Amino acid sequence: METTPWESELTERLRRVFGEQILEFASYLGQNFLVARPEAVVPILQYLRDEVGFDYLVDVTAVDYPEREERFDLIYIVYSFSRNERIRIKTRIREGFEPQTATVVHPTANWLEREVYDMFGIRFAQHPDMRRILLPDDWEGHPLRKDYNILDMDNRWVKDNLGIESGQ
Amino acid sequence: MPEATFLDANELILNMGPQHPSTHGVLRVILKLDGEKILGTECVIGYLHRGVEKIGENRTYAMFAPYVDRMDYVAAVSNGLGYCLAVEKLLNVEAPPRAQAVRVILTELNRIASHLLWLGTHALDIGAITPLFYVMREREEILNIFEAYCGARLTTHAFRIGGLQYEVYEGMEKQVKAFCKMFLPRVDEYEELLTENRIWKDRLVGVGVLTAEQCKQYGVTGPMLRAAGVKWDIRKAQPYSGYEKYDFEIPTRTNGDTYDRYIVRIQEMRQSVRMIEQAVDDIPEGPIMAKVGKVIKPPVGEAYVSIEAPKGELGYFIVSDGSTQPYRVRVRPPSFVNLQALDTMARGGLVADIVAIIGTIDIVLGEIDR
Structure with missing residues (x-):
C-alpha cells in the first residue's frame, strides 16, 4: 500500500499525548489512519x-494475515460529527492476544466486537458478553480466518450427514 | 435481578420469534417481563447468516456485486451503489456524470420504496391494515421502473463497477416524472390516514425514545438519529455520486420517539422526490461507464466508503491485495448497529410497545445476519 504521511493539528496532539504508542500516521486515497500498539487503542478512542x-x-x-507473526489487523473506524471527519485506528495483534474491549468508551462496540470474535476468534478482555x-x-x-476452508466444511458436512463423497 | 414488586411477582421470560410476523423476518427477541413491563431484552440473530463476507473473499470484484443486493433486499440499489463506490474508490476512478445522475434517481426511488414498505408493515404491526395496500400500490410503480430499467424488481444489480450496465430506456424520464407527480399527493394521503390519527399517536408518541446522546453512543444512524435532532446525513456531510448538486433538506425532529421517526421518514420521501425531479430534468449526456478494465484489479490498499442507505450509514471496508478478488470485504450494516439500541429503547416500556419499537428501527434481517 503506497501511503502518504498524514500531518495535521490532530496528529501533533496525538503524538504529544501518546508518543511512542502510535507507530504511524498515514493516509491512503485521502483516508487517514493511524497504527497504534494494541494496549493504546482504548485510551486513544477515549x-x-x-x-x-x-x-x-x-x-x-x-x-487476517496468517503468514504474519502478528496475525490480525484490528480496525476501528471513528467519526466526528463536529469535525465531519472519519479516521481509522489500526493495530496488529498476534493469535491469542486479548485486546481490551472498547465498550467502556463506545457501547456500540458490544455487538461489533462480538462479531469480530465470532468471525475471527479474537476474544476481547473485559467484554460484558463475549x-x-x-x-x-x-x-x-x-x-473469516483465511485457513477456514469452505470446501472442506462442505465436504465434511456431506460426508457426515449423507455418508457419501461430495465430489467437489 | 429486578427489584421485587409489591406482589412479589416472578420474572417471566417470554420468547418472541424467530417465527413471528412482526419481527420482520427471523429475529428472536427474549423478553424479560414483570407483568406487562419489560425489564430487559436480548436479541438472538444469525438465522439468515449466509457468510456474505466470506463469499466476497472467494469471488472476483464483479462477481460479488450481485451478492450485496441480497443483504438489504428491500433497498438493493443502495447496497449496490455502496459497493460500486467502494471498489471505484480503490480503483481511483469516478463514474461519469450521466451514470451518477441515473444512480441518484434509482437510489432515491429505492429509498422511497424502502420507506414505503417500512410504513406499510409498521402500520400493519400496530393494527392499521389500510396503509399497507396504499403503499404497495405506489411501490409497485417504482418496481416497474426498476424492471423496465434492468429486468429485475427486487435484487436489481442495477449498477456496475465504474458506472452503469444499461443506458436509460426510452421513456424512463417520462415514467419517473409521472411517478413523482403522482406520488406527492399520495404521501399527503398517508399522512391524512395516520399523522393526526388518535390511535396511531397513542401508540407511538413517547414510545421507544432514544436521545441524541444515546444514538451516538450506540452508533445509531439514519432516520433514527435525525428524529433525535441530529441534522446529519452523509449525502450532505460527505456527498458522493453528485449529491452535492441537488437541493434538498435534511428533515429532523427533536423528541426521538417512534412518532418522530415516522414523521422523519415521511418527510424524507418528499425530499427524495425533490431530488429525483431535479436529477431527471437534467441527466447529462455522455458515456455511462468510466474506463475500467475488463478484469478489475485494484492496487494493494484499503478503503472505507459509506453511503446514506434508507436505514442509516451503510459502509464497505475493502482490503485489496492486488489480485482479482478482494482480500477482505467488510460490510457495516446500519440495521445491525441500530438493532443494538433495541434494549435501551424497550427497557421500562410495555410489552405491547415492543412491536412498535422493532418496527420503528426498520430492520431487514438479511442485512443484519448477512
Whole structure:
C-alpha cells in the first residue's frame, strides 16, 4: 500500500499525548489512519471521544494475515460529527492476544466486537458478553480466518450427514 | 435481578420469534417481563447468516456485486451503489456524470420504496391494515421502473463497477416524472390516514425514545438519529455520486420517539422526490461507464466508503491485495448497529410497545445476519 504521511493539528496532539504508542500516521486515497500498539487503542478512542469529538464509533473489524507473526489487523473506524471527519485506528495483534474491549468508551462496540470474535476468534478482555453473535454457539472454527476452508466444511458436512463423497 | 414488586411477582421470560410476523423476518427477541413491563431484552440473530463476507473473499470484484443486493433486499440499489463506490474508490476512478445522475434517481426511488414498505408493515404491526395496500400500490410503480430499467424488481444489480450496465430506456424520464407527480399527493394521503390519527399517536408518541446522546453512543444512524435532532446525513456531510448538486433538506425532529421517526421518514420521501425531479430534468449526456478494465484489479490498499442507505450509514471496508478478488470485504450494516439500541429503547416500556419499537428501527434481517 503506497501511503502518504498524514500531518495535521490532530496528529501533533496525538503524538504529544501518546508518543511512542502510535507507530504511524498515514493516509491512503485521502483516508487517514493511524497504527497504534494494541494496549493504546482504548485510551486513544477515549481521548478522541472526550478531547477531540470523535463521538461515533462506526465500525470494528479485523483482517487476517496468517503468514504474519502478528496475525490480525484490528480496525476501528471513528467519526466526528463536529469535525465531519472519519479516521481509522489500526493495530496488529498476534493469535491469542486479548485486546481490551472498547465498550467502556463506545457501547456500540458490544455487538461489533462480538462479531469480530465470532468471525475471527479474537476474544476481547473485559467484554460484558463475549459470545458468538451470528453463528450458533456450538459452531466450530471462525469462518473469516483465511485457513477456514469452505470446501472442506462442505465436504465434511456431506460426508457426515449423507455418508457419501461430495465430489467437489 | 429486578427489584421485587409489591406482589412479589416472578420474572417471566417470554420468547418472541424467530417465527413471528412482526419481527420482520427471523429475529428472536427474549423478553424479560414483570407483568406487562419489560425489564430487559436480548436479541438472538444469525438465522439468515449466509457468510456474505466470506463469499466476497472467494469471488472476483464483479462477481460479488450481485451478492450485496441480497443483504438489504428491500433497498438493493443502495447496497449496490455502496459497493460500486467502494471498489471505484480503490480503483481511483469516478463514474461519469450521466451514470451518477441515473444512480441518484434509482437510489432515491429505492429509498422511497424502502420507506414505503417500512410504513406499510409498521402500520400493519400496530393494527392499521389500510396503509399497507396504499403503499404497495405506489411501490409497485417504482418496481416497474426498476424492471423496465434492468429486468429485475427486487435484487436489481442495477449498477456496475465504474458506472452503469444499461443506458436509460426510452421513456424512463417520462415514467419517473409521472411517478413523482403522482406520488406527492399520495404521501399527503398517508399522512391524512395516520399523522393526526388518535390511535396511531397513542401508540407511538413517547414510545421507544432514544436521545441524541444515546444514538451516538450506540452508533445509531439514519432516520433514527435525525428524529433525535441530529441534522446529519452523509449525502450532505460527505456527498458522493453528485449529491452535492441537488437541493434538498435534511428533515429532523427533536423528541426521538417512534412518532418522530415516522414523521422523519415521511418527510424524507418528499425530499427524495425533490431530488429525483431535479436529477431527471437534467441527466447529462455522455458515456455511462468510466474506463475500467475488463478484469478489475485494484492496487494493494484499503478503503472505507459509506453511503446514506434508507436505514442509516451503510459502509464497505475493502482490503485489496492486488489480485482479482478482494482480500477482505467488510460490510457495516446500519440495521445491525441500530438493532443494538433495541434494549435501551424497550427497557421500562410495555410489552405491547415492543412491536412498535422493532418496527420503528426498520430492520431487514438479511442485512443484519448477512
